Amino acid sequence: MAELTPVMKQFILHWGEMGSNWGLNRTVAQIHAMLYLSPAPLTAEEISETLGIARSTVSTGLRELQTWGVVRVVHQLGDRRDHFETIADIWEMFRVILRERKRREIDPAVAVLRESMTGVQGESENAYVIERLEEMLEFFEVVTSVYNQVEQLPTATLRRIARLGDSFSRLLSLAAQSERQPTPEM
């Protein structure tokens, strides 16, 4: 993959632009795109040369992608350089990114809310605030719980569920309804 075909170039560039939407910077997103399109693991140097990015920047970018868990180092026999590859299965990648987003977005939110709530119970001047914070905290806890459920599901299951189409939402409504029976109202 020394040379990029036009479609590769286009995808890598566009993916880079999109990176900001996803909380990555352009360069990091480009590196990831290149790895995603490559049939074989790449060295940092190859990436640096092909994308025209400083060698050190590639190093930093690869490290960030590794903290996201979407890139890992592999080695080739007889080559002491590190080679990098990204998760090939897009569903697995989805799961990994979801986990990381939860860790970075949800968990700290819960922490902030919990911390905010300690020591204000019963302060009548904060009654409304406490109510709002409690509601939000409960929400995030529910999200966490749902996440924990979904995380467990293997790719094949996720894929099949996703394909259910309309019957999926009908199923959800039904499940919710059956849950309503025991207790009258909430």
Place this chain on the structure above:
Amino acid sequence: MAELTPVMKQFILHWGEMGSNWGLNRTVAQIHAMLYLSPAPLTAEEISETLGIARSTVSTGLRELQTWGVVRVVHQLGDRRDHFETIADIWEMFRVILRERKRREIDPAVAVLRESMTGVQGESENAYVIERLEEMLEFFEVVTSVYNQVEQLPTATLRRIARLGDSFSRLLSLAAQSERQPTPEM
């Protein structure tokens, strides 16, 4: 809400710090936090004074929150100033943010992929690339479809589903299994 109690201050500050995790900047997140904690709509001026942010910055921030769909303008009789409030129901807010994130993160990705795929069909040198792009495109289309299902569900239903706990994931597994059979009736 002219004066902030300590817990309000703490929450607003922490929420501001967290804003970056969510793709907002500190100021915008703080404005939103303040609105969330306020029992009544606030004017831009109140926000500006209370948070110590320039009036014009508040204006810009409120506009951004409006593009996200989480803040809206309301009016008070006999007062020509705009007052602002945020969505109170956290579940509704979740739905709104989800919609916007899809619009900003998923839709452009799909567009990029579709565009990348046009005109390369059959180019053997791109066989592998086409395969990868197709896989990713299919993934995003499935995500879109699931999103469309979930978007429809009313708050009450979402809430109940979320409360199902373990039985939720068991249900999903079951649904997936039934889909595998020749007769997909449920």
Place this chain on the structure above:
DNA sequence: CGGATTTTTCGGTAAAATTCGAAATAACCG
């Protein structure tokens, strides 16, 4: 309409981030 109030726009500055390239460090080989 004329004046007062409110909101938005905009240029400039301050702050933050990204990226580079040199230097330091680490890993490896004979």
Place this chain on the structure above:
DNA sequence: CGGTTATTTCGAATTTTACCGAAAAATCCG
């Protein structure tokens, strides 16, 4: 061990973003 190659660290330069405050524009009121 000494030399070579690979990787990371780090300060500086560049680019991007955030924020302010003055001015412009819009809205409203009598």
